[in-house]
Amino acid sequence: MQQILLGGVGVYPFASAGELISYVAEHPAILVAINAEKIIHATDELKAIYNRNLGYSDGSGAVFALKKKGYQHACKIAGCELWLKIIERYSGEKTFYLVGGKPEVIEATVQKLRQDFPTINIVGYRDGYLKSGDDEALIADIAEKKPSVIFVAMGSPKQELLMERMQRQHPEAIYQGLGGSFDVYTERVDRAPEWWIRHNLEFAYRLIKQPSRIKRQIHLVRFLFRVMTNQI
Structure with a gap:
């Protein structure tokens, strides 16, 4: 399994949670959830911490970036x-x-x-x-x-x-x-209801429940722009 760098943050493009679990059972490691917010805000120190461990795509933004790089099988875990x-x-x-x-x-x-x-x-x-x-x-x-x-x-x-x-x-x-x-x-x-999770809209549900998150959500727009322009 190859580590893929997204903005300098390493993510492994697992196709399912089951594949990840089977892999880590054979290769014990520290599992680190990686999402768009972590990628966009990662300092060199944080990148070093994430990259020496096993990062997996915990958010739809990270999955989108992996698929943009050609890893169409990558999924959100x-x-x-x-x-x-x-x-x-x-x-x-x-x-x-x-x-x-x-x-x-x-x-x-x-x-x-x-x-x-x-x-x-x-x-x-x-x-x-x-x-x-x-x-x-x-x-x-x-x-x-x-x-x-x-x-x-x-x-x-x-x-x-x-x-x-x-x-x-x-x-x-x-x-x-x-x-x-x-x-x-x-x-x-509370976590978002199943429908929101299934349609990759968990971030939108959290924003509706907590409008003050809008400042954080703006960073998602920055992230998507950087992915679309091949900066990530």
């Missing part, structure tokens, strides 16, 4: 769905560790996962509010328990930097950064 698909495939086979969210959110997430996936083996979890020394203790716990899959929901690039430190001690695991996915999973944050 929503990170807030991907982690659950990984659990669905491996819940009875692999072990899991979860980090992130408020204390009540991570507790609710673990409880719901155990209800939705009765065979899941969660060997550890904790909230994302790490105080001085907590990160070293967390990394040591992961190195000791050696979970197969680790989810970190703390937002970029904080979660990627933490996962890289974990990976140095436990390189055999699959890692995925989840941002606010625990809040979505426990229904503390």
Whole structure:
């Protein structure tokens, strides 16, 4: 699988979530969700973080750019769905560790996962509010328990930097950064209805629900212009 650069940000053109999951099972890595906003705002430091890990197209803008470069099979893989698909495939086979969210959110997430996936083996979890020394203790716990899959929901690039430190001690695991996915999973944050998602209009739904996002959405127009003019 070849890494494709979009504005200097590496993305792998997977044709499906299943293909990505099969690939990372054979090539353990840190999964990084890449969308138009990340590409347009990526500094050299952020590009370095994204590119040394496994970026996948989490937004329709990234998919559009990949197809413009000739990768017609590339598809959108929503990170807030991907982690659950990984659990669905491996819940009875692999072990899991979860980090992130408020204390009540991570507790609710673990409880719901155990209800939705009765065979899941969660060997550890904790909230994302790490105080001085907590990160070293967390990394040591992961190195000791050696979970197969680790989810970190703390937002970029904080979660990627933490996962890289974990990976140095436990390189055999699959890692995925989840941002606010625990809040979505426990229904503390609403996601767009299925119709909007299916028609690649999730960004429009969020804009309707939160008009203040218009300043962020303007960057999508910049991104599309740069793709159409072969600047990305």
